[in-house]
Amino acid sequence: MANTVRNPSTPYVGPISVGMTDGATIHVRGTTERHHAGFLISLQCGGSTDPRSDCALAFNPRFNEKQVVRNSLQSSAWGPEERHGGFPFRHGASVNVSIVVHAGHYTVKVDGNYFCDYNHRIPLHRVSHISVEQGIRISEIVFEAAPMAYPHQATGYPGVGPVGPILNPPTPFVHNMGSIYPGKMIFISGIPNAKPSRFNINIESSPDGPDNAFTCDFRFNFGSDRNVIVRNSKQNNIWQAEERAVSYFPVAPNAFFEMIILVEQYCFKVAVNNNHLLEYNHRLQPLGKFTFLRIDGDVRITQVRFQ
Template sequence: MTFVAPPGYQPVYNPTIPYVGPIYGGLREGSSIYIQGSIPEDISRFRINLLCGQSESSDIALHFNPRFDGWDKVVFNTRQNNSWDSEDKIRRMPFSKGERFELVILITSEGYQIKVNGNDFHMFEHRLPVERVAGIMIDGDVSVQNINVIGVRQLIVGGMGGGMGGGYPGGNMGGGHPGGNMGGGYPGGNMGGGYPGGNMGGGYPGGNMGTGFPGSTLPGMGGQPVYNPPVPYQGMISGGLFPKRTIIIRGMLPYGSSRMAVNFVVSRNNDIAFHLNPRIRDGLVVRNSLIGGMWGNEERELNFNPFVEGQYFDMSIRCGNQRFKVFVNGQNLFDFSHRMHSFNEIDKLEIDGDVQISYIHF
């Protein structure tokens, strides 16, 4: 059984290039577009266009065009009424031939802040209203593993606020999710778009991010994504867990990995309500709980095992009234029934082991 994305959020896995697709709900200040992919050795150029419509002939609010032509540069521009405006040429190249990349396009009040592999690259000032953006096009010499739009404008559909972002896999989409090493701080701000607040902390410069937990030195996790946290990782869960709350964890298992663990913890007594323990060399994914100092019965049954050395994963853990539902790469991996009645007391996330984490988001 799968569940679909709320309005305004739908990650795209392994799209065919050239790709043209909608951005349901459009963009707003505080939205971000997160693209992971790789550059072939024989690249000439590729481009990413933010379209004021859903066809290639639409006006273009942002034209992002890396060119490997001996005079490596990245060209920025806009197009209105089929006429190109003046080019911004940045004579630096943030991409490397034959290498993976992570690109974040953050929409600010000034323009589009471009980050590549965690490093600020360029701010392209708005020339067209960002509210007009309705689609994205990618073509040229590039391979894309994932397109993820976070913090879209609020939609009201059947009385429910949409544009929540952050993590409902849309059906059986499969496909590995390249992680990579984002590095660098992530500029915060008031994300809006249906995100609850929260104190992110942890070295990530923020804006209007709420209060977090008094007396705690751990970063709190609210609506802001956390990029490239160190492992072992500990973070407070702002607001605790409640039905339908979902966490997204993206990362990769380097070659030589033995095991990793994800723990949902009650901080007041250090009970582990849910222990998720992929044992890579044994081909197992063990689930358990540690309550009152005693481990419970292990659960090991699996339909498939996505945790493999050298592979990326995109994991979604959804809390329900009776159980956790765990999806990896868009497919339901297993369910884990609650073993403590007060699962809403869970207030801390821990990640440990032989794993690189690129992204955490509630």
């Protein structure tokens, strides 16, 4: 799914509304200004331009030099510039710069044609914002998500096709998704608030009812917890033993994420931004009695869908 920002003013700074994972693409379309020396597209680790946040990729066409300079900024220090390649830009002309995310590098295309690769100097998980500045009048910025990671798995249960996405619902979000069963997938996209305490995702028998098959509670700053993911189940209003072990914390304030919850025969599997995160063994049965999805806390939900 693509998210589009139309006709923003220049300079523009905003969150990248897709996960920065292999296959994601950002298109910046507009018209170059006639009396400017160049323009700048930056993929940044934050939304500040003065002083500038760490910058994973600065793509800077310079008309006065007839070169396109690429670089990264870390701890207020610019690295070595890359300048090879031609200069496919003209003053006063329309332009489409596409940045394709790969595991080891970015590929940049100009008007659909390959221009360059740029190897990662800053990890992808830190990249959260895009800025577009200087001599370009922007018509649109389009964010295209990478394909989701978990394939649909064949099961002996009645299959259902993809359900149309629920876009930009309010939080808290409660939805009757029908019974869960092995092979069912829940797709959730969103952006945590700028200063989040926590948000949680729940699979329940009724909205905030006595039985909860799976809660996944992302705690940024809650009580004594910092960047902790708490998993648990609730039966007859009694919470069971928590699970907390996880290798990394995959979400960040003001940064877009995509999550998949895959129901398997013996467990839930969770992936975030196309990376496997955790498994949680089923504690409550039968699975079919759990029909509600509830999302609550400090998060703006952009899309939910079921398959």
